[in-house]
Amino acid sequence: MTELKREIFNLKEVKTISVYIGNAVRWCGSMKKRPISTAQEGLPKHLVCNLIQPTERIDPNEREDIRISAKLFICKADTMFVKEAVTRACLELGISQLDSVILAVAALSEGHRPTLEDLKPYWKELEDLVQEQKIASIGVSDLDQEVLEALCQHTQVRPSSLQVNLASCCVIPPDLAAFANENNIQLLTHNDPAGLIHPDMLPVGSFQDALCASLQDPHDNEWVPHWILRYSAVIKHRGIIKSKGYMVHAKKQVTQQQ
Numbered sequence: 001m002t003e004l005k006r007e008i009f010n011l012k013e014v015k016t017i018s019v020y021i022g023n024a025v026r027w028c029g030s031m032k033k034r035p036i037s038t039a040q041e042g043l044p045k046h047l048v049c050n051l052i053q054p055t056e057r058i059d060p061n062e063r064e065d066i067r068i069s070a071k072l073f074i075c076k077a078d079t080m081f082v083k084e085a086v087t088r089a090c091l092e093l094g095i096s097q098l099d100s101v102i103l104a105v106a107a108l109s110e111g112h113r114p115t116l117e118d119l120k121p122y123w124k125e126l127e128d129l130v131q132e133q134k135i136a137s138i139g140v141s142d143l144d145q146e147v148l149e150a151l152c153q154h155t156q157v158r159p160s161s162l163q164v165n166l167a168s169c170c171v172i173p174p175d176l177a178a179f180a181n182e183n184n185i186q187l188l189t190h191n192d193p194a195g196l197i198h199p200d201m202l203p204v205g206s207f208q209d210a211l212c213a214s215l216q217d218p219h220d221n222e223w224v225p226h227w228i229l230r231y232s233a234v235i236k237h238r239g240i241i242k243s244k245g246y247m248v249h250a251k252k253q254v255t256q257q258q
Contacts, residue, residue, distance in 0.1 A: 017223070019248040020092055023056040025241055056243050057094030058233060066233050066242060068093065069100040071141070071163075071192075073228040074122065075202075081227040081249070082125035086134055089229050089247060097134055098231075101126065102163055104141040104192070113142065116150040127157045139163065141190065145176045152183060161186040202228055202248060222253045 058066060072085050082103075090096060105114050105122055119140070126138045139161030140151065152158050162180060164172055166189045180187050202225050211223055225248055232244040 014252070016249065016251045018088065019250070021245045021247075023243045024245050025243055056245075057092075058243075060094075063095065065236055067099045067236050068095060068231060068233045069102070070098050070229050070231040071102040071104060071190075073104045073230075074106065075228065076224065076226045078226065079121045079125050082122055083129060085227045085229045085247070085249065086129055088249070089231060090134065092247065093231070093233075097136060099135075100137045100139060100161065101129075101135050102139040102141055102161060102188075104163075113144055113147065116147055116154065119143075119147070119151060120154070123151065123155055123157075127155065130157050137161070139186075139188075141165075141192075145173065145179055148176070148185075149179065158183065159185055161188055163188045163190045165190055165192065167191055207248075207250065223250050224253055225250045 058068065070086075070089060072082065074081055086098060086101065089098060103119070103122055103126060105118055123138075123140075126135065129135045130138060137160040138157060139159045140148075141163040142165055143151065143162060148159070148162060162185055164176075164187060172187060177187060179185075204224055207225050208221050208223055212221075227249050229247045230245075231247070233242045234240065235242055
């Protein structure tokens with residue numbers, strides 16, 4: 001975010017902002033280039049910022065040879081963010097479908113893992129996107145066996161994968177591994193920070209500090225990230241990462257003074 005200092009924006013009328021980092025694989029060669037390009041995309045009161053370089057689109061001629069997966073971190077409770085994030089990811093990457101999306105949702109009650117009730121409204125949105133062929137397969141992150149079983153029983157589209165944070169679970173429980181195997185659920189691991197309860201990839205304070213250092217906005221402390229999407233494009237059968245990056249969508253909180 002500090003690279004935004006090279007071009008200053010007045011955010012007085014802007015209500016939402018999307019930040020894309022471009023292809024992180026090419027950062028070493030891109031740091032010497034102009035860091036920012038921006039576009040309004042015809043969206044009222046919405047600003048789109050591309051850091052370092054524009055997001056690298058997938059060549060349609062190479063699409064069949066590339067697997068594009070994403071992990072969606074929901075930072076604020078709102079089911080509309082699921083479709084919004086997937087739609088923007090497809091738009092930026094120039095594709096019509098993501099091969100897989102893994103959902104990471106913070107628990108509604110402090111100090112507990114996400115429950116089935118926490119997940120159901122978001123999972124329904126993912127199921128709709130599967131039906132619309134915007135996503136090929138869907139998975140979930142950091143569920144215990146009880147919630148995973150309940151999710152499989154009460155949804156139309158079962159999760160195809162489960163991510164487990166090895167920082168809090170050095171060995172996958174045998175019962176969970178057995179259930180996943182019986183239900184054709186792929187077990188994956190991750191090391192995302194605070195993965196169990198609050199998948200806080202970008203703390204609010206850090207995001208606001210970056211805006212304060214980079215943008216002309218007297219209300220920078222009112223900006224809050226709503227969702228973060230991390231994507232990767234891997235060449236099939238070779239395991240080579242062609243592209244990866246982050247997309248962040250934030251909104252200015254409405255205060256009583258406003």
